[in-house]
Amino acid sequence: MTGPQTHTVLSVSGLTKDYPGVRAVDDVSFAIEGGTVHCLVGENGAGKSTLVKMLTGALDPTSGSMSVNGNEYTPNSPQDARKGGVATLFQELHVVDELTVLENLTLGMERSWFGFLVKSELEERAVKTLAAIEPSIDPSARVSRLSVAQKQIIEIARAASSGANIIIMDEPTAALSEREVERLFGVIRRLRENDVTVIYISHKLDEIFELGDNVTVLRDGKHIVTKPLADVDGRSELIEMMIGRTVFQSYSPRGTVGNKVVLKAQGLTTSLLKDVSFDIKEGEIVGFYGLVGAGKTEIARALYGADSFEGAVDFKGKPVGRTPTAAIASGIALVPEERRTQGLFTNLTIRENIPVMNLPRVSRGGVFKAADVQDAAHQYVEQLSIATSSIEKHTEKLSGGNQQKVVFAKCLFSNAELLLLDEPTRGVDVGAKSEIYDIIKDLADQGNAVAVFSSELEEILGICDRVFLMFDGHLQEEIPNGPDVDISHILNVVTGGQESVAQ
Known part of the structure; x- marks a missing residue:
């Protein structure tokens, strides 16, 4: 695991992100040690995704600061973050199936001369990085022939060869088989041995305990704790830190549930x-x-x-x-x-959307009965309390809640x-x-x-x-x-x- 000598590679201080009426991340501060697997956990809505988007430059924080290797870190985009030493492996793969492995490894980082692509030391470095991580993958192979796990390894190798010493992995095992998960874990351990820091996000707590050195728990947008996993007393303590409250329940038994x-x-x-x-x-x-x-x-x-x-x-x-x-x-x-x-x-x-799942109900002999369509629209606008000035309003101009009510109206119709x-x-x-x-x-x-x-x-x-x-x-x-x-x-x-x- 981690050696006795540690150094901080990434720290956040007072990081906050506000949206209208919602504080998604609330005054979060913690530090991550170099050459470790640092796990980030929390329930849905805990603030993990928003925090990661700020770390990768996809979102600007409302307030607070970040530093990488002791230097101020203010990325404006994922590309900017990569230049600062932070790369991300998202759930959705970002590889191009029609290109070769090598072309994918250098994608977006190619060298050019007067508009023409030229060979550079980047290609050699990328191939060496891939060989160190997973030597079984042929750099000349077409990516479309590879498994999901191999495609993920290409993304990891691309991140490592770009010079990033911090790699964020967001639910990397979601689409992998058991054997592929084991292979990925081997890759992550080799990255750690080479002093690359992995920020690992997963809902699968067994993975957290198998891989992680340290863990940060978020809850309701707030930082709860950062501590070595060796000091966490199993799943029960981790779950308790993730919940930390009684889930509000307004449920009351209903008498209309039948036996049929x-x-x-x-x-x-x-x-x-x-x-x-x-x-x-x-x-x-x-x-x-x-x-x-x-x-x-x-x-x-x-x-x-x-x-x-x-x-x-x-x-x-x-x-x-x-x-x-x-x-x-x-x-x-x-x-x-x-x-x-x-x-x-x-x-x-609204009027045009509501009948589309049952057009025969508002037509006769293949001809629309305009009055029936209009009556149906008025009926559901009133029944579902759809806030609109007119049934002729385009649904793209409605709020999210009212758009959802129109979808309900379609289903009911x-x-x-x-x-x-x-x-x-x-x-x-x-x-x-x-x-x-x-x-x-x-x-x-x-x-x-x-x-x-x-x-x-x-x-x-x-x-x-x-x-x-x-x-x-x-x-x-x-x-x-x-x-x-x-x-x-x-x-x-x-x-x-x-x-x-x-x-």
């Missing part, structure tokens, strides 16, 4: 999901809770027919077709995670009896959240079934009757909601703890 099963999913299996089975009852709100890469969105998309899968889905006793069109015809509708790109036609008005809600309140303000929660409860009280897929534990425990806990594509456990819910146990399960009982 309306949806039954058996053995759902994809490249991520692993033999997932569950049921949903009439009038019930169920929640799927898990962290990044757990498989929540994949379940929603499988039920909706948007992704192919193995297994079976029955709704109201009949098999559901494997396309969104078939799902809608069966009475299933999806409110997608990305409402602007997947849930709305933002260049169309389709006569859906099962609503799949993927991150239903992401990016909406507190007032709009409360209104959306009321809409969800009202729909369930009317006998509809609702499935909420969320990474916000407070949201799940506030409105759901039953909760399914997800980790790494597995449905780990099913728990009833209520006042005796054990938050520590939930976080232990969704971070890969072994106490759960698979259903």
